[in-house]
Amino acid sequence: MKIPAVKIRGLKKSFNKVQALNGVDLTIKQGEFLGLLGPNGAGKTTTINILTGLVIRQEGITEIFGKDTVKDYRFTRSKIGIAAQELSIDWFFPIEKLLLFHAGYYGLSNSQAKERVDIIIEKLGLGEKKNTRLRQLSGGMKRRYQLAKALIHDPEIIILDEPTAGVDVELRHVLWDYLRQLHSEGKTILLTTHYIEEAELLCERVAIINKGKIIKEGSPNELTMQLGQSGLSVRLSGWDDRKKELLDDFTFTYDNGRLHFSLLDPEKDMATIIKILTNNDCHIQSVSADKASLEDVFLDLTGEKIN
Amino acid sequence: MGKVNWIGLWTLIRREVGRFFSVYRQTVLPGLISSGLYILVFGFTLEQRIEEINGIPYTLFILPGLLMMNTLTNATANTSSSMLQMKLLQQLPDILTAPLSAMEISIAYIIGGTVRGTVNGVLVMILGIVLIDLPVHSPILTVCFIIMVSWAFASLGLILGQLSDSWDQLAMMQNFFLTPLSFLGGVFYSINMLPDWAQTISLFNPIYYMINGIRFTTLGIADTSPLTSFIMALVMTMLFTISAILLMHSGKKIKE
Numbered sequence: 050m051k052i053p054a055v056k057i058r059g060l061k062k063s064f065n066k067v068q069a070l071n072g073v074d075l076t077i078k079q080g081e082f083l084g085l086l087g088p089n090g091a092g093k094t095t096t097i098n099i100l101t102g103l104v105i106r107q108e109g110i111t112e113i114f115g116k117d118t119v120k121d122y123r124f125t126r127s128k129i130g131i132a133a134q135e136l137s138i139d140w141f142f143p144i145e146k147l148l149l150f151h152a153g154y155y156g157l158s159n160s161q162a163k164e165r166v167d168i169i170i171e172k173l174g175l176g177e178k179k180n181t182r183l184r185q186l187s188g189g190m191k192r193r194y195q196l197a198k199a200l201i202h203d204p205e206i207i208i209l210d211e212p213t214a215g216v217d218v219e220l221r222h223v224l225w226d227y228l229r230q231l232h233s234e235g236k237t238i239l240l241t242t243h244y245i246e247e248a249e250l251l252c253e254r255v256a257i258i259n260k261g262k263i264i265k266e267g268s269p270n271e272l273t274m275q276l277g278q279s280g281l282s283v284r285l286s287g288w289d290d291r292k293k294e295l296l297d298d299f300t301f302t303y304d305n306g307r308l309h310f311s312l313l314d315p316e317k318d319m320a321t322i323i324k325i326l327t328n329n330d331c332h333i334q335s336v337s338a339d340k341a342s343l344e345d346v347f348l349d350l351t352g353e354k355i356n
Numbered sequence: 357m358g359k360v361n362w363i364g365l366w367t368l369i370r371r372e373v374g375r376f377f378s379v380y381r382q383t384v385l386p387g388l389i390s391s392g393l394y395i396l397v398f399g400f401t402l403e404q405r406i407e408e409i410n411g412i413p414y415t416l417f418i419l420p421g422l423l424m425m426n427t428l429t430n431a432t433a434n435t436s437s438s439m440l441q442m443k444l445l446q447q448l449p450d451i452l453t454a455p456l457s458a459m460e461i462s463i464a465y466i467i468g469g470t471v472r473g474t475v476n477g478v479l480v481m482i483l484g485i486v487l488i489d490l491p492v493h494s495p496i497l498t499v500c501f502i503i504m505v506s507w508a509f510a511s512l513g514l515i516l517g518q519l520s521d522s523w524d525q526l527a528m529m530q531n532f533f534l535t536p537l538s539f540l541g542g543v544f545y546s547i548n549m550l551p552d553w554a555q556t557i558s559l560f561n562p563i564y565y566m567i568n569g570i571r572f573t574t575l576g577i578a579d580t581s582p583l584t585s586f587i588m589a590l591v592m593t594m595l596f597t598i599s600a601i602l603l604m605h606s607g608k609k610i611k612e
Contacts, residue, residue, distance in 0.1 A: 064612060101453040104612045123361065123455040131453055137446040141378050142371075153367025154454035198450070 052115040054079045054206050054237040055100065060109035062095055062261075069095045071261035073109070077239060079205075082232045084252035085241045086347065092261040093241040094134065097208050101131050113206065127155055130204035132195045134211040134241075138184050144194050145170065145179040148201055155202035162201075169197045172227070189220045196224065206237045213247060225251060245344045255343060259351045272346045274313055280339040281310040281319060287331040295325050315339075365460045368451065372468025376434055383434070387426040387476045388483060394422055395487050409546050410577045419490055420571040421543030423480040424505060428566065431473025431506040432513035432534060435465045439517030440526055448610060458605035462514060466600065469510025470503060477502040481574070490574060498573040504589055505566045511596035518603055518610060537563045547579050562592050 055077035062070040070092045077083045085093050098104035099111055102122055111118040113125035139147055145166060152162035170179050173193045178186060186194065192212065199207055209228070213221045228251055232238055242248055248255050249269045257265045257272075265272060284307050299322065301310040312318045315338040326333060376383040399415045406414040442448040451461055478499065484490030492498055520526040541563030547555050558564050559580075569585035572578040578585065604610075 098612070101449075102611075103449055103452055105607060123457075126453060126455040129453070133446070133449055135446045135449075137450065139445065139447060141375050150367055150371050151450060151454075153370075154361075154364045154451065154456060156361055156363045156455065158363060 051079050053077060053112075054081070054114060055239065056110065056112040056115075057096065057100075058110040060096065060099065060106065060111060062092075062099065062104065062107050069261055070099075070109075073258070073261065073263055075256055075263055075266075077206075077237060079237055080232075080235050082228075082238045082251060082253045083240070084248035084255045085239060085258055086245070086248055086255055086343065087241075087258035088243075088351075091258045093258055094210055095261075096258070097131070097210055097239070097241065100125075100208065101129055102126060127202065128204055129206045129208055130199035130202060131208045132199040132210065132212050134214060136188075136191045136195060139182065140184055142182065143180045144175065144183055144186070144197075147183065147194075148197060151198050152201045157202060165201055165203065169200055173197050174223075189216050192216050192220070192224070196227075200231075204236075206239065207231060209238065209240045211241055211243065213242070213244065221247075245342060245347075249343055257347060257350060264350055265346070269343055272343060281312055281315045281322065282337045282339075283308040283310070283322065283326065283333060284335040285326060285331045285333045292329055292331070295329055296322070361456055361460055364454060364456045365464055368456065368461065368464035369467045372434070372438060372465060373471050375438060376468070376472045383430065383472060384475060384479065387430060388479050391419075391422045391426060391480045391483055392487070394418065395484070399488060409549075412575055412577060415488055416484075416490065416575065417546075417571075418544055419480075419484045419488065420574045421541070421567045423477050423484065423502075423574075424541075424563075424567045424570045425538045425543055426480050427473045427477035427502055427506055428509040428538065428563065429530075429534065430476040431469045431509040432516070432530065434472040435469035435510045435513035436517035436520070436526055436530070437513075438465065438468065439514055440520050440523065443517075443610060444522075452610065458607075459601050462511075462597075462601045462604045465514050466507060466510045466597065469513055470506040473506025473510060474499075474503050477506065491576075492574050493576040494573045498570065501569050501573050501586075501589065504593055505570075508566075508589065508593040508596050511593070511600040514600045515596065515603055518600075518608065521609070537561055540564075541567045542579065543567060562588060565589055565592075 053076045055075065057073050057075040060070050060073040061068070073092065073096055075096075085096070087093050095104055099106045100113065100118055102118065106119060113128050116124050118125045142150070148166045148169065149162050152165055157165060170176055173196060175190070175193055175197060178190055183191065183194065192215075196209075196212060199209070213224055216224070225247070228238060228240075240248070240252065252269065254266065254268050255272060256263050286306065288303060288306075288308070290303075299310055299312065299318065301308050310318070310322065319336065319338060323333060323336065395415055398418060403414045408414065409417045442451070481490065481492065481498065485492065516526060516529050520529065540558065541561050542558065547558045547564065550558065565580075565585040565588035568578050568580055569582060569589055572582040572585065
């Protein structure tokens with residue numbers, strides 16, 4: 050079995066008597082795309098910052114490819130590329146120069162750094178802006194630069210803290226495509242996000258964090274299947290209460306010419322329900338299904354909305 | 357990557373040096389202009405009215421002090437402003453999440469400040485040579501002393517920058533601590549001109565020894581033993597450097 054890319058056990062951290070992390074346990078397999086979902090203050094950024102050395106760990110284990118993030122920080126940090134949520138500003142250097150510096154911090158020689166910077170600038174569409182200073186870039190371009198910085202040393206683990214916060218829809222899709230490409234190249238990706246859609250579309254697995262603890266993990270499908278009650282609504286005529294026993298296997302209500310079913314997997318059950326109804330003299334006028342989302346899962350688990 | 361991230365260290369040094377050279381109008385020229393103005397004002401107006409000190413014309417006497425003041429304020433300003441700016445503009449996480457040790461980060465910053473302090477000090481020395489024939493008795497010792505003092509105050513600046521939360525706090529530390537110590541360190545006078553009690557207080561001012569030392573390596577005169585000045589400068593350099601590295605290692609005010 051391969052060593053996990055990221056292993057976190059019993060991670061605790063408090064700030065001024067406020068318990069930010071309360072025993073986080075999380076494992077990310079090599080090559081996995083994991084989404085860490087949670088509301089503001091849940092502990093997402095603190096967890097990430099402990100992995101990268103920005104926050105000092107108080108208790109627990111944090112390992113990258115089996116190495117401790119404190120004792121073997123040179124190894125672990127060289128494996129991670131992080132795109133922080135907060136955008137940095139620089140007054141002195143054009144972004145190409147900043148990226149060259151960034152590559153140097155990770156030990157890339159001048160020629161290696163130049164080669165990587167050219168590749169990344171091209172891939173992220175920063176070519177026209179490479180001689181521009183960071184403070185003169187638009188918000189979207191700054192986000193691209195932030196990602197470029199994270200990728201400059203070709204890390205095996207990419208950590209993205211709210212990478213699409215504040216960017217327009219078009220750029221969001223460009224970034225999503227690029228993240229999918231990175232994942233297909235075998236990179237391990239840890240993404241924190243407020244955008245449920247982002248997690249559902251990109252992540253193989255999602256970990257839900259709340260009040261400093263991971264409360265649920267699984268693929269978006271598994272989570273919605275396990276926890277999310279999906280709905281199926283059938284508008285029909287010819288229904289009477291004697292037909293209730295035909296649908297004993299399902300949970301449903303009848304109201305004003307409409308049957309409402311609560312199902313775990315409406316796509317699977319829909320055909321059976323329609324068949325039973327039509328075989329028993331009911332005339333179906335319309336059918337609509339609502340699949341539960343991660344938002345519903347989150348609401349179910351925590352009693353609050355993610356945003 | 358071996359035990360030392362040499363490329364990372366060298367890159368951060370280049371960044372620090374490049375940063376102040378890219379704004380040389382703010383970081384190099386002002387010291388030269390103000391030193392030139394001091395020379396003009398004292399040379400053309402006050403020198404006729406002020407007696408020689410230890411057989412040295414007044415303008416010449418103050419020049420080593422100006423040189424040292426320029427050196428240490430620039431060395432301090434470079435590291436303190438760079439560190440605080442990186443904190444406030446969210447650039448510091450780039451350094452702290454890279455595979456660089458606390459010692460490598462500290463040394464890179466200190467070297468950046470040392471280069472700025474040395475460039476400023478040497479330029480004022482050249483200005484003195486050109487304008488008023490400043491005799492430099494021991495050029496090698498003078499440059500070495502400038503480098504050592506730059507290193508010491510670059511380390512002090514790094515400490516101040518890391519501990520400051522705002523420009524206001526940093527300015528307060530510089531204005532209420534560093535500037536008075538510089539002026540009271542004997543830039544404009546010999547401490548032999550002071551009353552006994554003031555002479556005793558001056559002996560507790562580390563900058564006094566820095567000025568005294570550079571006055572010896574240039575003019576060949578000194579209020580106290582040059583060896584004492586050298587030892588004091590060395591002790592300050594070691595003390596500030598070790599403190600700066602330990603503070604960086606602790607992560608105080610830069611890591612949560």
